[in-house]
Amino acid sequence: MKQTKIKGVLVPVITPFRQDLSPDGKRFAAHCRWLLDQGASGLAIFGTTSEANSLSVDERIALFDELLAAGIPPARLMPGTGCCAFTDSVRLSRHVVASGCAGVLMLPPFYYKGVSEEGVFRSFAETIERVGDPRLSIYLYHIPQMSQVPIPISLIERLLSAYPVAIAGIKDSSGDPANLRALLDAFAGSDFDVFPGSELLLLEGLRHGGAGCITATGNVNPGAIAKLYDNWRSADADAMQAGLDAVRKAIQAFPVIPAVKATLARCTGDDAWSRVRPPLVELAAGQKAQLAAELQALAFTMPGIASLA
Amino acid sequence: MKQTKIKGVLVPVITPFRQDLSPDGKRFAAHCRWLLDQGASGLAIFGTTSEANSLSVDERIALFDELLAAGIPPARLMPGTGCCAFTDSVRLSRHVVASGCAGVLMLPPFYYKGVSEEGVFRSFAETIERVGDPRLSIYLYHIPQMSQVPIPISLIERLLSAYPVAIAGIKDSSGDPANLRALLDAFAGSDFDVFPGSELLLLEGLRHGGAGCITATGNVNPGAIAKLYDNWRSADADAMQAGLDAVRKAIQAFPVIPAVKATLARCTGDDAWSRVRPPLVELAAGQKAQLAAELQALAFTMPGIASLA
Numbered sequence: 001m002k003q004t005k006i007k008g009v010l011v012p013v014i015t016p017f018r019q020d021l022s023p024d025g026k027r028f029a030a031h032c033r034w035l036l037d038q039g040a041s042g043l044a045i046f047g048t049t050s051e052a053n054s055l056s057v058d059e060r061i062a063l064f065d066e067l068l069a070a071g072i073p074p075a076r077l078m079p080g081t082g083c084c085a086f087t088d089s090v091r092l093s094r095h096v097v098a099s100g101c102a103g104v105l106m107l108p109p110f111y112y113k114g115v116s117e118e119g120v121f122r123s124f125a126e127t128i129e130r131v132g133d134p135r136l137s138i139y140l141y142h143i144p145q146m147s148q149v150p151i152p153i154s155l156i157e158r159l160l161s162a163y164p165v166a167i168a169g170i171k172d173s174s175g176d177p178a179n180l181r182a183l184l185d186a187f188a189g190s191d192f193d194v195f196p197g198s199e200l201l202l203l204e205g206l207r208h209g210g211a212g213c214i215t216a217t218g219n220v221n222p223g224a225i226a227k228l229y230d231n232w233r234s235a236d237a238d239a240m241q242a243g244l245d246a247v248r249k250a251i252q253a254f255p256v257i258p259a260v261k262a263t264l265a266r267c268t269g270d271d272a273w274s275r276v277r278p279p280l281v282e283l284a285a286g287q288k289a290q291l292a293a294e295l296q297a298l299a300f301t302m303p304g305i306a307s308l309a
Numbered sequence: 310m311k312q313t314k315i316k317g318v319l320v321p322v323i324t325p326f327r328q329d330l331s332p333d334g335k336r337f338a339a340h341c342r343w344l345l346d347q348g349a350s351g352l353a354i355f356g357t358t359s360e361a362n363s364l365s366v367d368e369r370i371a372l373f374d375e376l377l378a379a380g381i382p383p384a385r386l387m388p389g390t391g392c393c394a395f396t397d398s399v400r401l402s403r404h405v406v407a408s409g410c411a412g413v414l415m416l417p418p419f420y421y422k423g424v425s426e427e428g429v430f431r432s433f434a435e436t437i438e439r440v441g442d443p444r445l446s447i448y449l450y451h452i453p454q455m456s457q458v459p460i461p462i463s464l465i466e467r468l469l470s471a472y473p474v475a476i477a478g479i480k481d482s483s484g485d486p487a488n489l490r491a492l493l494d495a496f497a498g499s500d501f502d503v504f505p506g507s508e509l510l511l512l513e514g515l516r517h518g519g520a521g522c523i524t525a526t527g528n529v530n531p532g533a534i535a536k537l538y539d540n541w542r543s544a545d546a547d548a549m550q551a552g553l554d555a556v557r558k559a560i561q562a563f564p565v566i567p568a569v570k571a572t573l574a575r576c577t578g579d580d581a582w583s584r585v586r587p588p589l590v591e592l593a594a595g596q597k598a599q600l601a602a603e604l605q606a607l608a609f610t611m612p613g614i615a616s617l618a
Contacts, residue, residue, distance in 0.1 A: 021435070048420075053393040053394065053418075053420035053421075054393060054394050054395070054418065054420075055394050055396070056366070056394045056396045056397045056400070057365070057366075059394070059396060084362040084363060084393075085362065085363050085364050085365045085368070085586075086363070086586065086587065087364070087365045087368060088365045091365070108588065109362075109363065109587070109588045110419075110420060111357075111362035111363075111419060111455060112362075112455065112588055112589065113454065113455055113457075115588040115589065115590075116588075116590055118590050119587050119588035119589055119590045120587075120588050122587035122588065122590070123587040123588045125587075126330070126587055145422065146420060146421065146422055148422075148457065149588070277394075277395065278395065278418070278428050278429075278431035278432040278434075278435055279417065279418045279421055279424040279425075279428035279429050279431070279432045279458070280421065280424065280428055281424075281425055281427050281428045281431070
């Protein structure tokens with residue numbers, strides 16, 4: 001049993017860009033520090049919300065190194081390292097594992113569609129063998145609406161059987177409560193951790209053995225989400241969940257990544273946060289105003305965020 | 310009007326791997342040479358069939374350089390250079406354009422799904438601006454079953470209007486005769502070249518202004534496909550097309566990339582050609598035998614291929 005496994009609320013940190021769309025390590029580190037200060041357990045940098053696949057491997061490694069140089073503790077990091085080419089996944093994973101990260105969040109290769117379970121198994125196996133580091137702790141990334149390559153329970157069982165030390169858990173971003181429940185039931189009582197990919201399923205998950213959540217909107221609402229994680233057995237847990245749901249739904253009524261970035265831009269007064277790399281597109285002015293109005297109607301705030309600007 | 314635009318039969322060349330799954334530049338160059346000897350007009354290296362997205366950008370650049378060092382003329386090459394990160398697309402495109410390639414075949418970024426046409430436009434625009442080379446000649450790659458990000462006619466028109474020199478044509482791998490026809494009609498009489506992504510639509514395409522085809526099975530049947538391209542106005546064109554169709558259908562009854570590789574392995578007697586990188590999986594022994602029997606029943610041969618072993 002690993003004593004140090006990370007649990008709680010993890011944030012797939014949005015990636016700030018300068019005017020020339022180069023990654024901005026300074027703003028990135030400042031935001032990471034604020035997230036930890038607000039109660040986030042960990043930082044799942046280089047996830048879908050981070051636009052990681054819109055960055056080259058070199059850019060990801062440089063940004064990671066800047067974060068560590070800025071003093072962000074690697075034990076609080078769970079970087080995304082799953083690429084289409086296992087040579088890329090190996091290179092990224094080796095780098096972050098050698099630095100002492102809590103774990104890695106690993107997409108399956110996502111270019112080919114309709115691939116066999118055997119092929120996906122081999123992708124993970126090849127990566128694990130080549131990383132060749134006993135500290136490697138993999139959280140599988142199930143996000144079929146993006147990857148189009150699911151991580152079914154049968155695959156997890158096969159991976160756990162072959163690599164019991166390396167396979168640590170899963171992020172279930174399907175948004176499907178039935179899939180979350182099936183995962184929680186299948187691995188109940190084991191050391192395999194299940195994180196729903198949204199705070200909408202945080203309480204439901206915790207009540208059935210979930211390990212927390214890894215959620216895009218944690219970028220702007222980390223304190224309230226962490227509070228529910230810390231107090232999920234309290235009498236007002238359902239009310240807290242309802243409060244989280246209202247904020248989440250206001251944000252995800254828009255394209256989520258630009259909406260999260262626009263919210264951070266507004267609350268910091270630093271419009272640079274709005275920038276996205278293509279193929280994403282920032283929210284239009286009218287959308288930004290509408291989102292702001294809806295969040296203000298919910299009395300949504302980001303405590304201490306102005307200091308980030 | 311560009312006088313030197315490449316037309317005819319282009320082959321998305323399969324990538325050979327050594328036992329440790331590293332790309333094998335020697336076998337790659339030998340196969341490229343054989344394809345040109347057989348009548349292929351060009352080599353669309355680093356395509357879907359090439360497992361290019363299973364290679365890192367560094368691996369692709371190294372393999373490209375090996376090919377040029379082996380004497381393959383860059384004017385016959387149309388490398389795939391479209392990646393999820395525009396920084397990768399720019400780096401790869403710059404490298405191959407500076408070497409004098411005939412063009413590049415460019416996927417849209419394919420991780421995010423449901424992205425806007427504006428976002429895809431910006432991806433291509435950012436890449437074109439940053440490559441900044443007037444020799445850049447882009448063939449858009451429409452393969453929605455893999456990329457999940459289509460290239461509609463409205464996007465092509467916008468790109469052509471903004472970048473009339475850089476946008477050269479399209480590979481339509483949808484396999485949909487109606488989409489092919491719509492493209493051919495939309496750009497009839499213009500300098501924008503339309504290549505179907507399979508020889509199944511070669512004759513149909515040529516009869517309506519098509520530029521040839523770019524096809525996976527060209528790896529094993531290039532001579533017969535080139536012969537139809539060269540003689541499509543002849544009386545026996547339909548019979549030639551029927552012959553091509555029979556071979557194609559025998560191969561695509563199996564997963565196409567492993568089936569093409571298995572066929573080359575069998576005909577060269579060099580089983581190394583069977584290897585694929587995960588998430589693909591090589592054909593099982595029974596599948597290989599069945600495919601071989603079906604091709605033998607069609608009297609399929611690969612002239613001069615034994616010399617490649």
